[in-house]
């Protein structure tokens with residue numbers, strides 16, 4: 001059984017607790033903190049319940065459970081340790097469609113309670129799906145240490161500005177980038193320093209700067225600036241300004257607050273290049289997601305579009321940001337043809353395929369011109385290589401999407417040559433690198449390559465001295481094409 005995670009509003013909602021011992025005390029504390037109206041049925045009350053009763057914070061309905069106690073109740077927890085009572089409570093709750101949690105038997109639960117790291121309003125909830133509660137608790141304690149205390153204040157500040165940001169910045173992608181910058185840059189630092197007013201002013205200035213640069217701009221300056229910095233700062237998906245390194249597990253063991261307090265006060269600066277895209281070629285290495293490098297994980301989490309091998313391992317696929325667009329490449333072994341994709345329908349013409357080095361594909365197809373899919377098969381028939389045509393389409397699409405401001409990841413299974421521009425002539429999508437590099441350079445799209453870690457060197461008896469750690473932390477080179485902004489294709493009106 002898989003459990004659906006969600007956060008419920010229990011404020012002023014009647015909630016029933018059957019049993020008022022040690023475990024019920026823990027459940028009651030979080031229910032009261034959420035503003036629930038707590039009703040209790042129990043033979044005896046633990047000290048905390050006695051106190052809450054005196055303070056008028058709970059109602060004690062009786063010593064023996066009866067289904068009538070569920071009237072008007074939003075949800076119920078049974079924590080008596082008595083299996084017969086658990087079964088009665090669950091049956092009565094199910095009959096009334098009331099959510100039920102019994103602390104002794106997951107089979108009598110229609111909801112379970114996670115371990116929680118609370119940085120209100122931000123919360124991290126961890127569940128083992130009722131298999132190992134102590135494992136959930138173990139990770140809660142680990143995450144407690146990692147998650148800075150000021151994260152809650154940062155979330156509160158974001159909540160105060162969210163509507164204004166929605167009103168000023170059009171497009172979810174622009175807003176997401178804006179917020180990513182806010183959460184990893186100077187505003188984060190100011191909140192960590194307790195300078196909430198300054199943080200608010202800085203956010204306002206950043207919003208003004210972003211709103212006034214509403215058209216795509218060249219990212220080359222930013223990339224040139226950041227390329228010489230540490231890999232974390234240089235990662236454009238994480239910090240566009242280079243002001244402040246994001247939280248990482250590797251950069252420092254000191255608490256985030258301490259690090260932030262040591263930093264000099266920051267002054268507002270415009271956000272550079274919020275609207276431009278880039279392309280990251282990520283090699284997964286093995287099919288084990290545990291072997292993905294930090295760079296690979298970050299790229300997959302930041303991507304708007306991930307184009308991947310058809311046979312990509314599920315575990316790797318799950319590391320892609322949930323709302324990113326995913327596009328499987330056609331099978332490179334021959335039979336594949338380009339899938340009908342609305343973007344390709346709209347953009348491409350046979351001319352584009354005949355002259356793949358131009359950006360003609362950004363010109364909408366005139367009425368009566370065959371769509372890209374037809375164009376691909378036409379091209380394929382003449383070339384006797386359907387997958388080569390599909391490859392050309394996908395390569396073009398990678399570049400087009402990055403050109404139009406998306407953060408594109410080309411996710412490849414296995415380990416490839418680290419110098420992707422030195423691969424052999426492209427015949428399949430997986431070999432399309434040289435053409436891709438040329439197109440990227442022509443378009444002025446920054447790109448970089450994140451090499452994979454193969455499973456083999458991680459096996460101790462086959463390790464010949466080149467450590468996995470050294471490979472996994474290798475700094476990916478950032479390539480910044482030097483083309484003038486005016487040479488880049490213009491974005492079309494929708």
Ligand SMILES: C[C@@]1(CC(=O)O)C2=NC(=C\c3[nH]c(c(CCC(=O)O)c3CC(=O)O)Cc3[nH]c(c(CC(=O)O)c3CCC(=O)O)/C=C3\N/C(=C\2)[C@@H](CCC(=O)O)[C@]3(C)CC(=O)O)/[C@H]1CCC(=O)O
Pocket residue numbers: 026027101102103104105106109111112113114115116126127128129130131132133134136137140
């Ligand atoms: C996370 C947490 C939240 C909370 O309770 O607030 C929570 N259990 C916690 C601690 C904990 N639980 C137990 C021990 C003693 C060690 C041990 O005996 O194993 C400890 C450790 C301790 O108390 O320190 C024993 C235990 N728990 C359950 C059973 C019955 C069974 O599994 O059959 C038994 C066996 C009783 C026995 O053997 O007699 C069942 C449940 N416990 C759940 C949640 C739900 C599943 C959540 C998930 O998906 O993982 C679920 C299904 C129902 C529910 O309670 O909602 C909280 C950590 C809070 C924190 O510290 O952050």
Ligand SMILES: NC(=O)c1ccc[n+]([C@@H]2O[C@H](COP(=O)([O-])OP(=O)(O)OC[C@H]3O[C@@H](n4cnc5c(N)ncnc54)[C@H](O)[C@@H]3O)[C@@H](O)[C@H]2O)c1
Pocket residue numbers: 018019020021022023024041042043044045046063064065079080081082085102103104133
């Ligand atoms: N889910 C979890 O996280 C978790 C963790 C540890 C233990 N447990 C289990 O939770 C159960 C409760 O543990 P506890 O330490 O809170 O016990 P406890 O003895 O401290 O509390 C039991 C409570 O239930 C009441 N009660 C018992 N039988 C009743 C009945 N028939 N009608 C009405 N009230 C009744 C008691 O008066 C008391 O208030 C145990 O069975 C334990 O194994 C669950």
